[in-house]
Amino acid sequence: MEQHGGACVEAVALTRRFGPNTALDRLTLTIEPGETFGLLGANGAGKTTFIRLITGYLIPTEGSVTVDGFSPVTHPAQVHERLGYVAETTRLYPDLRVERFLRFAGEVHGLAGKGLDEAVERSIERFSLASVSSRLVGNLSKGFQQRVSLAQAFLHDPALLIVDEPTSGLDPLQQAEVDEVLAGLRGERTVILCTHDLAEARALASRVAVLRQGRLVAAGPASEVLGGSDPLALFRAPAAAA
């Protein structure tokens, strides 16, 4: 597989409001090429909003975010060709067979002909999907569906991989498999790992950021940010922490 230095993600005063609620509040953050970056926070902290702003699925209320200098609002094609995205819950087409779905995912990411055949074959092999490649996605176990979700994100060899709660709902064996795949990507491409599993973040991420109520409360090397006696304090709202 082609080696990537990865993509650089830069957010400047990034803000997103939903009506009166501020989901993300003036977030400024830089994710370096090739690093595995852990994005942590409790439910509703703003992690998924941040990810959706990077992918261009949402438009910022204020501020900006860029991938390799391209804004997903003004240059979506340049961002999307660099992007592989594994959403929080497996967002797949249950009526498609696994191989058909992977071919579709490759085609809508610009792959065609022999390149598409090879990419699908490679993904099926990498994520051990050969035994289920002709089955309907909807009939697969959650673990296999998560593998299919990861496989589609890798197809076009993206420079930036965003994985939102990749091990949520998986059994320990399946979690270990997914973590192994993600660990193998270090340095190869930029990975944004969105999780609330601290152990997973410690094991996989070189740097982490913690969001709370839409605000950045800590950022730095995983060992420093999560190394204190009570790292969970970062997750708690100020009143609760007190």
Next chain:
Amino acid sequence: MRPLLSLVRKELTVLFGSPVAYVTLTAIALVTALLFFDHLRIYNQILFVYTSNVTGGFEGGTVPAHVNLQDQVFMPLMQQLAITLIGLIPLITMRVFSEERARGTDEFLLTSLLTPNQIVLGKFVATFLFVALMLAVSFVYPAAAVLRAGLGAQHLLAVYVGLLVLGLGLASIGLVCSAFTTSQLVAAVSAYAVAFALYDLGWLNPFVGNRAAETLSLLSLQPRFSGFAEGLLSLADAVYFAGLIAVGFVLARLSLDLVRVR
């Protein structure tokens, strides 16, 4: 272009992966056959009455001019086929956008190389292809009626162009209703409501003035389709249906933008 074609293929695969496609195709074939034979039966009975009881024999020229295959079988069949399309097309369109949104797969599409315009276009094209297939399935009996009535291929063509543009217009209405909700049920019910209301806006005439009634008549689906059913290819009618499809496209496209800025 390739991602767009891939999306069209995916839409058709998903559609034929569910029983709705087969139920719809079977329903239109059955309804067309039942209506055709029912009208033919009534036509034969009328013909029998005129030729045996009233005039006392099967002599040429004894049957009134309006008792013919065109007026007794073909025209009513076409009008009822148009109503049948209103009944069936929302079943096809209800899931197209709403299901993507409910499952979250719209996010998958919007983070691919497909542009929002291509996403809407791909879904419209796939739905239009299915509507064309529905009409192809219903083609046999009307074709037999036309050929037997000696109306000729041009009339048949005009009627089927009319049915096609009506079907595409109804599909556009259904797709817009699907684009603004995550519930397939809401999408279907709202599509039925809009399609039936728009089919003949004459029901509003008692509540409005003459001028407004004329305008409403211009906006109704049924009068526009009737021209085609009578074998008349009118540019104004074609522009009306093209406009309906264009408005549907713009509204469906708008729904994708609303998700991003909501």
